[in-house]
Structure formats: C-alpha cells, structure tokens
Amino acid sequence: xxxxxxxxxxxxxxxxxxxxxxxxxxxxxxxxxxxxxxxxxxxxxxxxxxxxxxxxxxxxxxxxxxxxxxxxxxxxxxxxxxxxxxxxxxxxxxxxxxxxxxxxxxxxxxxxxxxxxxxxxxxxxxxxxxxxxxxxxxxxxxxxxxxxxxxxxxxxxxxxxxxxxxxxxxxxxxxxxxxxxxxxxxxxxxxxxxxxxxxxxxxxxxxxxxxxxxxxxxxxxxxxxxxxxxxxxxxxxxxxxxxxxxxxxxxxxxxxxxxxxxxxxxxxxxxxxxxxxxxxxxxxxxxxxxxxxxxxxxxxxxxxxxxxxxxxxxxxxxx
Amino acid sequence: xxxxxxxxxxxxxxxxxxxxxxxxxxxxxxxxxxxxxxxxxxxxxxxxxxxxxxxxxxxxxxxxxxxxxxxxxxxxxxxxxxxxxxxxxxxxxxxxxxxxxxxxxxxxxxxxxxxxxxxxxxxxxxxxxxxxxxxxxxxxxxxxxxxxxxxxxxxxxxxxxxxxxxxxxxxxxxxxxxxxxxxxxxxxxxxxxxxxxxxxxxxxxxxxxxxxxxxxxxxxxxxxxxxxxxxxxxxxxxxxxxxxxxxxxxxxxxxxxxxxxxxxxxxxxxxxxxxxxxxxxxxxxxxxxxxxxxxxxxxxxxxxxxxxxxxxxxxxxxx
Numbered sequence: 001x002x003x004x005x006x007x008x009x010x011x012x013x014x015x016x017x018x019x020x021x022x023x024x025x026x027x028x029x030x031x032x033x034x035x036x037x038x039x040x041x042x043x044x045x046x047x048x049x050x051x052x053x054x055x056x057x058x059x060x061x062x063x064x065x066x067x068x069x070x071x072x073x074x075x076x077x078x079x080x081x082x083x084x085x086x087x088x089x090x091x092x093x094x095x096x097x098x099x100x101x102x103x104x105x106x107x108x109x110x111x112x113x114x115x116x117x118x119x120x121x122x123x124x125x126x127x128x129x130x131x132x133x134x135x136x137x138x139x140x141x142x143x144x145x146x147x148x149x150x151x152x153x154x155x156x157x158x159x160x161x162x163x164x165x166x167x168x169x170x171x172x173x174x175x176x177x178x179x180x181x182x183x184x185x186x187x188x189x190x191x192x193x194x195x196x197x198x199x200x201x202x203x204x205x206x207x208x209x210x211x212x213x214x215x216x217x218x219x220x221x222x223x224x225x226x227x228x229x230x231x232x233x234x235x236x237x238x239x240x241x242x243x244x245x246x247x248x249x250x251x252x253x254x255x256x257x258x259x260x261x262x263x264x265x266x267x268x269x270x271x272x273x274x275x276x277x278x279x280x281x282x283x284x285x286x287x288x289x290x291x292x293x294x295x296x297x298x299x300x301x302x303x304x305x306x307x308x309x310x311x312x313x314x315x316x317x318x319x
Numbered sequence: 320x321x322x323x324x325x326x327x328x329x330x331x332x333x334x335x336x337x338x339x340x341x342x343x344x345x346x347x348x349x350x351x352x353x354x355x356x357x358x359x360x361x362x363x364x365x366x367x368x369x370x371x372x373x374x375x376x377x378x379x380x381x382x383x384x385x386x387x388x389x390x391x392x393x394x395x396x397x398x399x400x401x402x403x404x405x406x407x408x409x410x411x412x413x414x415x416x417x418x419x420x421x422x423x424x425x426x427x428x429x430x431x432x433x434x435x436x437x438x439x440x441x442x443x444x445x446x447x448x449x450x451x452x453x454x455x456x457x458x459x460x461x462x463x464x465x466x467x468x469x470x471x472x473x474x475x476x477x478x479x480x481x482x483x484x485x486x487x488x489x490x491x492x493x494x495x496x497x498x499x500x501x502x503x504x505x506x507x508x509x510x511x512x513x514x515x516x517x518x519x520x521x522x523x524x525x526x527x528x529x530x531x532x533x534x535x536x537x538x539x540x541x542x543x544x545x546x547x548x549x550x551x552x553x554x555x556x557x558x559x560x561x562x563x564x565x566x567x568x569x570x571x572x573x574x575x576x577x578x579x580x581x582x583x584x585x586x587x588x589x590x591x592x593x594x595x596x597x598x599x600x601x602x603x604x605x606x607x608x609x610x611x612x613x614x615x616x617x618x619x620x621x622x623x624x625x626x627x628x629x630x631x632x633x634x635x636x637x638x
Contacts, residue, residue, distance in 0.1 A: 027461055029468075081426050084403065104467060107400050107426055112460035114430070118437055118453035127441070130449060134437035141431035142346050148423060149348075 011048040011061055011307075015072065018065045025116050033109045037076045045205070045311070046071040046176040052311075053180030053194045055304035067125065067183055070117050071176040074133065077113040078140055080106055129179050136175040143167025152232040152257045154242060154250065161239055162203070169209075170202030177201075189298050196295035197308060204288035204315045210235035211281050214269045226265040232257045236284060238268075241277030249275055289315045330367040330380055330626075334391065337384045344435050352428045356395045364524070364630070365390040365495040371630075372499030372513045374623035386444065386502055389436050390495040393452065396432040397459055399425055448498050455494040462486025471551040471576045473561060473569065480558055481522070488528075489521030496520075508617050515614035516627060523607035523634045529554035530600050533588045545584040551576045555603060557587075560596030568594055608634045 019038050025031045047068030051061035061068075084103050114137065122130045146164045150156050177198035181191040213228040214237055228235050242250060249271045256264040272278065292312040299305050338357050344350045366387030370380035380387075403422050433456065441449045465483045469475050496517035500510040532547040533556055547554050561569060568590045575583040591597065611631040618624050 026457070027464065029464060078430075081430060084422055084426050103403055103422065105464070107403050107429075108460050108464050108467070110426075110430070111397075111400060111433070112457055112464065114433060115453050115456035115460055119450060119457050122441065122446070122450040122453055131438060131441040134434050134441055137434035138345070138431055138438050141427050141434055145346065145348060145424070145427050145431065148427070 011051040012044055014051065014061055014065060015044040015047045015068060018069055019072075022065075023069060025113070027112060027116075029105075030109050030112050030116070033080065033105075034073065034076055034113065037079060038072075042072075044072055046075055046172055048311075049173060049176040049198055049201070049308075050180035052304045052308050053177040053186075053198075054184040056194070056299050056302050056308065057181050057184035057186040057190055059184035064180060064183055066120070067129075067179060068176075070121055070133070071172065071179070073113060073117055074137060074140075074172060077110045077117070078144075080113070081110040082144075125179075125183065129182060132175050132179055132182075136171045139167045139171040143169070143171070147233070150234050153234060154253060154257060156234040156239060158236075158239055158243070161234060161236060165203050165206045166199065169206040170199045173202030173205065174198035193295050193298045197292050197312075200288045200292035200295060201312055201315070204285045204292065204312070207236050207281060207285045207288065208315055211237055211278065211285065214272055215278060226269055229256060229265055229268055230262060237272045237277035237281045240280040240284075241272040241275040244275040244277075246271075246275055286316045289313065330370040331363055333370065333380055333384060334363040334366045334387060337388055338391075341384075342388060344432070346431060346435075348424075349428050349431050349435070352399065352424075353392065353395055353432065356398060357391075361391075363391055365394055365491055367630075368492060368495040368517055368520070368627075369499035371623045371627050372496040372505075372517075373503040375513070375618050375621050375627065376500050376503035376505040376509055378503035383499060383502055385439070386448075386498060387495075389440055389452070390491065390498070392432060392436055393456060393459075393491060396429045396436070397463075399432070400429040401463075444498075444502065448501060451494050451498055451501075455490045458486045458490040462488070462490070466552070469553050472553060473572060473576060475553040475558060477555075477558055477562075480553060480555060484522050484525045485518065488525040489518045492521030492524065493517035512614050512617045516611050516631075519607045519611035519614060520631055520634070523604045523611065523631070526555050526600060526604045526607065527634055530556055530597065530604065533591055534597060545588055548575060548584055548587055549581060556591045556596035556600045559599040559603075560591040560594040563594040563596075565590075565594055605635045608632065 019035070023031075023034075025034070047065075050068035050071050051064055054064040055061050084106050118130065118134065121133055143164050143166070146160075147168060150160065150164065174195045175198070178191050178195035181194040186194070210228065213235060214226060217225065229238070238253070242253065252264055252267055252271055255261040256268055289312045293309050296305055296308060338354070342350075342353075344353070366384075369387035369390050370383055373383040374380050403425050437449065437453065440452055462483050462485070465479075466487060469479065469483065493514045494517070497510050497514035500513040505513070529547065532554060533545060536544065548557070557572070561572065571583055571586055571590055574580040575587055608631045612628050615624055615627060
C-alpha cells in the first residue's frame, strides 16, 4: 500500500509510485507503450490537480489515485495519437510511439487506452464523472481539429486561439480538478471553483508551452526550438507579434508558414521577441494564472489550496 | 418523427432514415466524414441487431434508434481508424478517409466520434450500457492488436484466429444485441441469449467476410479480390487450407506472406480452393450460424426473433 503523503509536491511522488507499482492494463503491449511514454518525463500536473482538488475538499489524496491516474492516461493517449505521422501533409522529426511501433499500432494503442479508461471509469465512478471525461475527450479532439484547420492562418484572431486552447488543453485540467472535487463529495460551488481553476490554469499552461517553444533551449524542451513554428502552428507569441502590424515581419512569417522556407525560423523567433510577442505573452500568462488563483476564493484555506495557488504562481514567474 | 415500421428488413430503413434525417455531431467536419462513410454502403447489421433485440423483448424498434445508431457509429469510427496509412509497414491501395483528409484528421475524427458516442451514452443510458460499450471497444482494439501481431504467421492456430474474431468483430455484434435487449427491459436470460446470438452471428459474419475476400468479384467486394492475402492476414480459408499440410502450398503462401511476392496471390487463391479451404470455411460458417440460431431458444416466438433467425440463415446460404 501507498503511504499517505502531505499535499503539494508529495502528490507528484504519489502519482509516480502509483504508475510504477500498481498501473497495468489488460494488454501487455499497451502497458509497455504507456510506461514508455510516462518514463519520458512529465510533471503529472493533471493527476496532481485531481489529488489536490480532492484534498482541498477534505479527502485523502491516496484515496483518489486511480481517478487521478485516468486523467494522466487520457493525456498520454492523446500524445500517442499526436505522434501518428501524416506523410501526406507534415514531416516531423521524431515521433516516438509511431516510429517505434508504426502508425497502426499507435492508433490502436491510443484507442485501446481510451476504451480501457472508460471501461474502468464507467464501472468505478458514478454519474457525472464518466460523462465529464468523455465530453472532455470530445472537446480535446474538437480543439485539435480546430488547431489543424488553423495551421498557417496568419489572420487567426486571439479569440479563436483561446477557443482552441480552452478545448485542446484547458478542458482536461478543468475536468481533472472538477472530478477530484466531485469524488471528494465537494459542494457544487467548490467543484465549480476548481473546474474554473483548472480551466484558467490550463489556459496559462498552454500559453507557457507556446512561449517556451521560442525561448527555451532544445535540451530543456526535449524538442527543437521553434518546433511549433516549423509545424505552422499559430502560437500566442506569434499571434501577438503579428498583431503589431509590421509588414516586414508578416512577410517573413509567410516565408515560413506559406512557402515552407525553414531557414526563416531563427529570424521569426527574433522578430517575435523584437515586436513584443514574448512580453505580451508573459502578460497574458500572468493574467490567466491570476484568474486561476482568484477562482479558488470560495474554498476554505488548506494546504492543498495553498499548493494550487503555488502551482499557478509558478507559471507567472517561470519564464 | 419516424413512423413505426415492422420488424426485419424494415429495421434497415429505420436506421437509414435516422442517419439521413436526425444524425449530427457537434462538429460539422466529423459529421461530414461520418456521412461519407455511411453513404459508401453497409448493411447496418449491428444497429439492426439492437432494434431486433429490443423488439424481441416487446419494445418498439423506433424507440431505440439512437442506441442502435451508436453501435453503427462505433463500427464507423473503427473503420476510420483502420484507414490510417502506415507507410512504415504496409502499403494499401485506397484509404478513403485517410487519403482525403490525411492521417491526422482521420485519427482525430475517429477519436472525436468515440468520445462523442460515450458522451451521449453516459448521459442517456444507465449502467451497464456505457460499461458494455467501452469494454467492447477495448476488446475490438485488443483483437486488432492481436491481428496485427499475427500478420504473416502461417502457424497461427484456429483457436488463436477465433480469439481474434471474437474480440475484433463478434464483440460488437454481441454488445449490439445485448444492449438492445437490456434497454427493452429484458430479463437476464433473454439479454444473455441475445448476447450469445450476436457473438456467434458475428463470428460467422467475419468468416463470411474472409471467404468473400477469395471468392467474390472485386465489384461486389468494393475492394480487390485477395486484399486480405495481400495484407498478409491469416484468414480462415487460408488457415484451413494450410492445415491440409501440403508443402508446396505452404511454400507458395510463403512467397506472398514472407517474401512479399504479390504475383502469387492468384495461385494462393486457387490453392485455397483446391485444398478444401473454401468448403471447410463454409462448414464453419454454417456451424456458427447454427449456434447463433440455437442461442435464441430461450426467447418467445416473435417477428423479430424470426428475423434474427433469418439473418443467421442468410449467412449459411449466401455463398
């Protein structure tokens, strides 16, 4: 059995121990593929949010580990599917699962994982948890379809970017926190507050992810700098830099986004910084991280609440 | 509203009308992709089984159309994912969704459809229906993984073939019939009988599908004759022909399955027939179709039951 651990950083250790010692699916090949993805890193933020939300409502984190694990596994399944190579329209560098196992196995592994999660969730959790999780997965897919359709669209408004982020990223953080609260027997106001916290945290988190793509070094990212730009994604630093209205910068971005000239990546990164794209992105991150903090107001003070506040504050100071 | 129609062939029309007039998802691109798959044909056997199972338990088919539609949509979603092209290991001819939309969109469309189905099912149907459907999807994926791993394995025993078929094909027929019965308020014995009917029907159905791959003409199949053989699948006519122990035939199959010599397809098809693979497959189909019929014994006589019997008998005489 897993020892009870204090709130906060302890939740990371709880989740890791659970995955190492208790996690298994009915299919050894899938279990192996999942463990491989988990071993590649990750901060386990989604399951930690579930555990902290449960703790903030008086429950013991250790009692909600399987539910927390399902949140991370939904994320892992979407990552496995993200790695499917589309030779027709994109050429990516390294695609871990797809390269090692092939597209067919990657698709099946992700499908199996989704199905296995829902099989367990529908057997173990009452309404509305299974409904929240399946609705969240639908939102994630919807957001990713919107993102694919927005690739290379230099006129994408910030509003449309936010819709994509809310669906593809923030929805799972929101569900992770909400379900943790619900299973701890939280009153509706508290569950709603934690859902809002997750939504705004997830929004700031994705913006930070966008920012790191053009500011971090490759070893920290685990992928090349400017990877999002090479995939013609409309990230928030780019959108905010384009909003500056500089015609030369737009022409430069078009070289990369419309004509596929990858030699322009470095100049686009420099242009984003020069046009205030980084500074304005940091403002947006701080704004959404602050919204996340404020959402917690209805909750009584607790170690878990303090840890949730700290997670949001880390996003504001991290870059 | 849809008019009440009699049992039997009428269920096909009911399902078609439902898909044409009422079916839509929250995502127009996905709705279009699904309608495109539906328009390409299909006998709608899974939803018809749901409707007939409900009718056989005293319910009106028209009252269970959404549930029936979900069964077809699970099938459609798996087809969309089947179409994902794996350039690394296979080269297929035509891959409708993947070719028109790209692998990435195919993966997302299938994922979205699964999630959308579960979102609705968890909101609209009581336990154990959502659990049966997610467990079934896990079985389908598990069966497809087993099938991929068995590609080209000329020593695959019939027992292992049956496990694959029960998982990848029969499980959804079983769930379709069982859930129709459950939602009609069927007693456990009746729901179990219909689940068994679906399982044996689905097994015979997959065997028939294997058989048609080597006996039907390309226009009837909608794909090239010997397509399964070209994909190195272990189909039942091939397994039963190999069981004959003819060394020359095995060497011929190895030319195609191990060395990739596609010019051998025609000779392998001829060899399967000459070694009794077709006749013995027809015996197996008749055997499983008979099991399906016998499974219905606990049900009182009704038009719906008679139609289910007829569906099973059609498999026995179709080839």
